[in-house]
Amino acid sequence: MTDDEQITALFERMCTAWTAGDARAYGECFTTDCDYVSYDGNRAQGREPVIASHDKLFRGVLYDSALVGRIESIRHVSDGVAIVQATGSVLTAWRTKLPKRRLTRNTIVAVRGAGGWQFTAIHNGRIRPVHPPEPDSPPARLARALVHASRRLGLGRAAAPDRASSRTGQS
Known part of the structure; x- marks a missing residue:
């Protein structure tokens, strides 16, 4: 598999782990020293805090939810380091369609180590375009x-x- 195919497989594995409610498998997609910024701006440092917070979410308010995502681009900035731009959203169990206002943009840093590709940083932000008013408005x-x-x-x-x-x- 090419690097891009491996990164795409990792992204899909991350979504699958979320959908299975498996916080440990979700966390394994990240390096032990990862930085994780959620859509609300909270920051977790390290894999274990990511696992702990997602375990709480998967057993609570995000029980039986699905992570639906799509990679838009992969840009290799050096050998073994790539920037991944993706979009995604959480589909709660009581919904059949993704709500547009919950769509997020993800900027992810993927690194290739001895065990393959993992994510070392992720930043999630809601997609809510702002259209600045004209200067004379x-x-x-x-x-x-x-x-x-x-x-x-x-x-x-x-x-x-x-x-x-x-x-x-x-x-």
């Missing part, structure tokens, strides 16, 4: 007005030097 004008008012009142952080000088014409 009412929300943007309000934000600028709040900045100017807070500065006049001496509140908040000081203006960045390059912005302050560019507004006043000073150098």
Whole structure:
């Protein structure tokens, strides 16, 4: 199998372990010193905390859930190190369709060791695109007005030097 096929198989094994509710098998997909950031920003350091937290989840609120995921890309940054971009979501037992608002993007660092590929870092974030308002929109004008008012009142952080000088014409 190619490296990409092995990484894909590891990703599939991770999803299968989750769906089986097997926290130990899920944790074995990760290195002993892994960094794991969940969608809510919590960070677990090391395989054993990942196993412990997922065991609690699999026996509790995520009982009989399935992890559904798809690799979007694998980029090898050096020999034995790859960045995996994937999407995924948890399908709870009472659902038949993945809820769009629960879709996450995963950035995963995979490393090849003596025993094959494992994940050494993963960061999960909800996919909720934000469309910033245009600079002349009412929300943007309000934000600028709040900045100017807070500065006049001496509140908040000081203006960045390059912005302050560019507004006043000073150098």
